[in-house]
Amino acid sequence: MPEDVLIIGGGLAGLAAGVALTEAGCRVRLLEQKPYLGGRARSFREAATGSVVDNGQHLFMGCYHSTLKFFAAIGTSQTVTFDPQLRVRFLETDKKLTELRCPAFPAPWHLLFGVCLSNSFAFGEKVDVVRMGRALRDTRSTASAAGALEHLTVEEWLSELGQRESLRRNFWDLLCIAAMNEDPQITSALLFHRVLRLALFTSPLDSRLGIPRTGLSDCYTEAAAHTITDHGGSVEPQRDVRALLVSNGECHGVKLVDGSTIEAQATLSAVPWHVLPKLLPDETVTTQPFFSRILDLHPAPIISIYLWFDRAVTDLEFVGLRGTTIQWLFNKGKILGSGENYISLVLSGAHDHVARSKEDLVDTALRELRTLLPGMSDARLTHSLVIKERFATFSPCVGVEALRPSAVTPVRGLYLAGDWTDTSLPATIEGAVQSGYTAAEAILQSN
Numbered sequence: 001m002p003e004d005v006l007i008i009g010g011g012l013a014g015l016a017a018g019v020a021l022t023e024a025g026c027r028v029r030l031l032e033q034k035p036y037l038g039g040r041a042r043s044f045r046e047a048a049t050g051s052v053v054d055n056g057q058h059l060f061m062g063c064y065h066s067t068l069k070f071f072a073a074i075g076t077s078q079t080v081t082f083d084p085q086l087r088v089r090f091l092e093t094d095k096k097l098t099e100l101r102c103p104a105f106p107a108p109w110h111l112l113f114g115v116c117l118s119n120s121f122a123f124g125e126k127v128d129v130v131r132m133g134r135a136l137r138d139t140r141s142t143a144s145a146a147g148a149l150e151h152l153t154v155e156e157w158l159s160e161l162g163q164r165e166s167l168r169r170n171f172w173d174l175l176c177i178a179a180m181n182e183d184p185q186i187t188s189a190l191l192f193h194r195v196l197r198l199a200l201f202t203s204p205l206d207s208r209l210g211i212p213r214t215g216l217s218d219c220y221t222e223a224a225a226h227t228i229t230d231h232g233g234s235v236e237p238q239r240d241v242r243a244l245l246v247s248n249g250e251c252h253g254v255k256l257v258d259g260s261t262i263e264a265q266a267t268l269s270a271v272p273w274h275v276l277p278k279l280l281p282d283e284t285v286t287t288q289p290f291f292s293r294i295l296d297l298h299p300a301p302i303i304s305i306y307l308w309f310d311r312a313v314t315d316l317e318f319v320g321l322r323g324t325t326i327q328w329l330f331n332k333g334k335i336l337g338s339g340e341n342y343i344s345l346v347l348s349g350a351h352d353h354v355a356r357s358k359e360d361l362v363d364t365a366l367r368e369l370r371t372l373l374p375g376m377s378d379a380r381l382t383h384s385l386v387i388k389e390r391f392a393t394f395s396p397c398v399g400v401e402a403l404r405p406s407a408v409t410p411v412r413g414l415y416l417a418g419d420w421t422d423t424s425l426p427a428t429i430e431g432a433v434q435s436g437y438t439a440a441e442a443i444l445q446s447n
Contacts, residue, residue, distance in 0.1 A: 005443055006253060006264035007031070008241050008279075011039025012429060013417040014270030015224040016070050016436030018233065023073065024444055028233035029262070030225075031254070033240045036217070037225060040272075040392060041429060043215025048383055049308060049342070052215040055387055056302050057330050057344045058429055059178075059318075060210035063198050066434040074223035079214045085110065086200075086207040089316060090120050090170070093323040093371040097316075102207065108133045110204040125167040135161055136193070136201050149190040153398055154180075157189035170322045177327055178320075180426045181300045181393045182349045188398045191426055211317065211335055244269070244279045244414065251414035254279075266413050266443050270436065273297045273394060273420040290410050293403045297420060300427075301354040302392035303347040305365045306332070308383040312341050313375040324368040325353070342383075350388075358386040393427030394420045407439040415439045 005021050007014045010032030018028045036042060046053045060067065060080050071077045086102040102114030115121055115129045149157060154176050158168050168184070176184045179195050200207055212219050225235040240257040244267065253263035269276055273294050277285045285291045305326070318330045326345045333340035345365050347353055353361065362384045370376045394400065404422040407415050417439035418432065425431035 004029070004264050005266045005268060006262060007268045007270060008254060009039065009270030009418075010034075010037040010221075010225075010235065010237070011270060011418075012041055012220070012432035013419065013436040013439075014039075014268070015220065015228075016066070016433040017268055017270060017417050017440045018228045018235075018436075019070065019073055019224050020437055020440035021443065022228050022231035022233050024440070026233075026443070028228050028231075029264070030228060030233070030235045031239040031241060031262075032235070032237045035237050037221040037235070037237065038217045040389060041216050041432070042221065043217040046306070046385060049340075051306075051308070051332070051338070051340055051342055052336060053306055053332075053385065053387075054216045054304070054344070056304050056389055056392060057328070057346050058212065058216060060212070060429065061199055061206065062208040062210070063202065063206035064210075064428075064430040064433075066437055067430050070224075070433050070437075071220065074220060074227050076219055076223045079219045080210045080212050082208045082210040084208070085204060086114065086209065088209070088320060089318075090320045090322055091316075091329075091372045093368075095372060095374055097319075102204065104204055107203050107207070108137055108201040110207065111200050121167070121171070124164060125171070128161075128163045128167050129171075132161055132163060132196075133201065136197055149188075149193055150401075151398060152189040154184035154187040154189050154192045157193070158184070174320050174322070174327060177348045178346075179428070180349075180396045181302060182396050183351070186349075186395065186397050188396050188400055190401065191396045191424075194424060195426060213336065215336075241271075241279060243281075246281050246284055246411055246414070249410070250412040264413075266415065266446065268415045268417060268439055268443065270417040270439075272391060272418065274299070274391060276416070284411065288410055290405055294405060296403050297400070298395045298397070299391040300348075300393050300395040301350045301388060301390045303350045303353060303361065304387040304389075305345040305347070305361055306342060306385040306387070307345070307362070307365065307369075307381060308340070308342040309379040310341065310382055311375075311379050313343065313369070313379045314373050321368070321372060324372070326365055326368055329369075329372075354388055354390060358384075361386050396426045407435065407442045415442055 005026050007030040018030050022028050043054045088100045090098050098120035100118045102110040180187045241254045242257045243255045245252045251267045255261050328346040330344040406422050417435040419427040421435045423431040
C-alpha cells in the first residue's frame, strides 16, 4: 500500500478520495489550482448582497449512499435535511399548484400509489406511470437493459413504452433534465433507466429528497480538508499543476506552473475530463485509446439565475415548473433560514440558452414567474445574478459509457476520479463522491 498519495483537484471527488485514503493510513497531499475548494459544487458570498450563493443548485437523494457516508465521515450530515418520503410540487403557468407525495410503502408501490393519488397527473398519465413501473421492475428488462437501451435516447425509449407526450413533457422530461442535465432527445436511455431504478424503484428511503441548509461549500469543503490535515496530510490551494510526470509507462508525480516538481508513489487526478488530456504527454493521449476517447466527451451547461426582491414572492421551498423555460425554483431565503427574499432558478441542459445575455435571461425569468406566482404582482426586483457553468457536466448522450475511463489507468501509479469517470451514474454529487471512493480503493489495493 502506498504511503504517499498526491491528489490533484479539490472538488468532491478529490476530497472524498483524500478522506478515505487518510483514514486508511495514507499520507495525502492535495493540490487545488483555485484559491478555494469545491470545484463545480461550491458556495460563496455574493458581493452586492452578502447572501450565500451556490454556483449551481443541488438536491440530494436518499440513494446518495456514498455522499451520505462521506458527510458522516467528516461530521456534516446535519447540513442536509431529508423529507420523510418523496414529495415534489409542481407549478403550472396558470398558477395551479399540484403535488406528488408518496406514502411509506415498499418500493415500487410507494411511487405508484403516490402517482395514483396525486393531482399532478391525469388518469391516462397515471396508467402510463404504472406501465413504466412494470417495465422497470421486469427482471428480464433489467437483465437486457444494456443491450436494448444502449442505442436509444430517453425520448425514443419513453415513446416505445407508450408514455404519452403530456406526461413526458411535464414529468419524465423534468426528471431527466434535473438528473442528467441534458435534453431527453440526446440523453442515453441506458443511463436514465439506471437512475430511475436506483432513485424511484428500489426503496422509499432512497427516493427521498434532501436539501442542503447551508451553502454547498459548508457541507463538506472545510470539514474534509480538516479531516485530511488532522491525519497528517496537507491541502494546498493555489497550486497550479502544469503536467503529470509520465515516463516509461509510469507516473512519478507532477510538475507545477512555477517549474517545481512533486514526486509521489501514487498520483490521483481528480480534475475535469477536459483538463486531464492537457496534463498528459501528447504521445500518451494519442497512442492510448484509454485516454484519447476522453476527448470525445462533450459538455452540458447549467444556468443558475438568482433574483432578490423587496418582498417574499412565494412560501414554497422548492418547486418544479411546467410549461416554462426555467425548470426549477428554490426559495433560498427560506431554505437557508436567512429571512432574505431571494430565489434561485435552474435551467439545466442549457445549450440553447448559454449564449443569451444575462439581461435577457433575467427578463425571461421574471416574465415566466409572473405567470406562476401570485406574489410577483407587487414585487420589485432589487438585484440579480446569473451564473453560467458552461462545463457543468459531461453530456450523457447515447454511447457515452464507452468513453468513460475507469479509476485504474494504463499508466502505472496514475489513477482517476471525477463524476465523468466510469461510475454508471450521470454527473451528480453522488457520482463524484463514489468515484473518489473507487479510486481510493484502487490505490489501497495496489502493490
